[in-house]
Amino acid sequence: MxxxxxxxxxxxxxxxxxxxxxxxxxxxxxxxxxxxxxxxxxxxxxxxxxxxxxxxxxxxxxxxxxxxVGFMVTKINDDGTFHISPVGGVDPRVVFAQRLKVNGEILSVVQIKPIHLLSANERKSKPDYNSFKIYTGFSKDEIKKKIKIGDMVTFDTKFYMNGNRAVSxxxxxxxxxxxxxxxxxxxxxxxxxxxxxxxxxxxxxxxxxxxxxxxxxxxxxxxxxxxxxxxxxxxxxxxxxxxxxxxxxxxxxxxxxxxxxxxxxxxxxxxxxxxxxxxxxxxxxxxxxxxxxxxxxxxxxxxxxxxxxxxxxxxxxxxxxxxxxxxxxxxxxxxxxxxxxxxxx
Missing domain, CATH: 3.40.630.10 (Zn peptidases)
Known part of the structure; x- marks a missing residue:
């Protein structure tokens, strides 16, 4: 390199x-x-x-x-999920089904309804942050010990190169x-x-x-x-x-x-x-x-x-x-x- x-x-x-x-x-x-x-x-x-x-x-x-740009945790749910709000300009369309990290350590996934279950109107509508739930796999007790309101959330992306182009x-x-x-x-x-x-x-x-x-x-x-x-x-x-x-x-x-x-x-x-x-x-x-x-x-x-x-x-x-x-x-x-x-x- x-x-x-x-x-x-x-x-x-x-x-x-x-x-x-x-x-x-x-x-x-x-x-x-x-x-x-x-x-x-x-x-x-x-x-x-x-x-x-x-x-x-x-x-x-x-x-x-x-x-x-990224996100902050705004709400923590009893089902092991949490909600986010953007920090900076992030189009919600690029967030669907992405892997995220909390505080650079805890992996999570943005939940998304499978396309087979979407109504015609849902397929046409633009997602918004109010509809996002981020899944961690933690139980009700675990998530509230590991994640706090205001925690930093970022995309989980590794740097890689292909020829003269780099992605990250x-x-x-x-x-x-x-x-x-x-x-x-x-x-x-x-x-x-x-x-x-x-x-x-x-x-x-x-x-x-x-x-x-x-x-x-x-x-x-x-x-x-x-x-x-x-x-x-x-x-x-x-x-x-x-x-x-x-x-x-x-x-x-x-x-x-x-x-x-x-x-x-x-x-x-x-x-x-x-x-x-x-x-x-x-x-x-x-x-x-x-x-x-x-x-x-x-x-x-x-x-x-x-x-x-x-x-x-x-x-x-x-x-x-x-x-x-x-x-x-x-x-x-x-x-x-x-x-x-x-x-x-």
Missing amino acids: NNLLKYLPELTELPGISGKEDKVREYILEKIKDKVDEYHIDVMGNLITKIKGKDSSKKVMLLAHMDE KAFDDRAGCSWMMNIIDKIAEGNKPEYDTYFAFVVQEEVGLRGSGVAAYQIKPDVALVLEGTTAGDYPLLDEDKWATHLGNGPATFFMHSGVVLSKEVFDKILSVAKENNIMLQFKMRTAGGTDARRLAITLDGIPSGILAVPSRYIHSPNTIIDINDYINGYKLLEHLVIEGRILK
């Missing part, structure tokens, strides 16, 4: 919904704590690290969110977290960055961009790069002119999205550095959805930001697909932007 992928499989398999990113943060910190000059965990749970550059007159912030949950945004860990490794090999560089592994993006503004107030960067997993949409049932990005066409950058128009200066630098280094880059062509760049635009005096993202097919589902070459090329572009300081030159 490519060395740039050494963190990605484990990162995607870790459980970490918004507000419960502990296992992800612990994994990241263990891997990078001896490679950075400073680090701290703030009150919200953001992990903020710093590596000193050749020039300390400017600050560059890289930012990726640790949380994934949580590429949004463990891909961005993995990119930052790769950059920290590169710097640790003796490649000192041009400017002081901060790596903010932030919380609660999926429930309203909560952690990024808090991190930015502490860092006060001159420029930020938001690293993400983003919608692909390139599947046969959707007309090509409605595709947001396309797997295999390189990492994606944004000129705007819901709630923000990105800094033209930063946008142009991303484009020019990609062109100079023959790195394939694509634009996200649909502007629905958002990233932490929206929060940064209204934090402090406004922070100029750019976005680099890995296109992800079937995003916010248990089986998201990325193209490994998009991931690798995104990392190569980051090296030029961050280590060489091109994002500010």
Whole structure:
């Protein structure tokens, strides 16, 4: 496996919904704590690290969110089942009959009525969370000892690769977290960055961009790069002119999205550095959805930001697909932007 992928499989398999990113943060910190000059965990749970550059007159912030979409336990029944509510945007249609894990440990299955027993109206209707019961196999007494209201529930998905494609949950945004860990490794090999560089592994993006503004107030960067997993949409049932990005066409950058128009200066630098280094880059062509760049635009005096993202097919589902070459090329572009300081030159 490519060395740039050494963190990605484990990162995607870790459980970490918004507000419960502990296992992800612990994994990241263990891997990078001896490679950075400073680090701290703030009150919200953001992990903020710093590596000193050749020039300390400017600050560059890289930012990726640790949380994934998922669920919380909202009710526990006497028959060994429980109910859930979504944390972040999860279409209930992708939850039917899936395997889930409670707190990353307890296996369960979303119950579904067999198709043979569905009425005509039931076959046409969209499922909703009120109708879901999740089965554990526990007795009435056992379930209430093992599962509590508010417990974290995530998809039970293993990372695997087939050719240039990888499948897992949580590429949004463990891909961005993995990119930052790769950059920290590169710097640790003796490649000192041009400017002081901060790596903010932030919380609660999926429930309203909560952690990024808090991190930015502490860092006060001159420029930020938001690293993400983003919608692909390139599947046969959707007309090509409605595709947001396309797997295999390189990492994606944004000129705007819901709630923000990105800094033209930063946008142009991303484009020019990609062109100079023959790195394939694509634009996200649909502007629905958002990233932490929206929060940064209204934090402090406004922070100029750019976005680099890995296109992800079937995003916010248990089986998201990325193209490994998009991931690798995104990392190569980051090296030029961050280590060489091109994002500010």
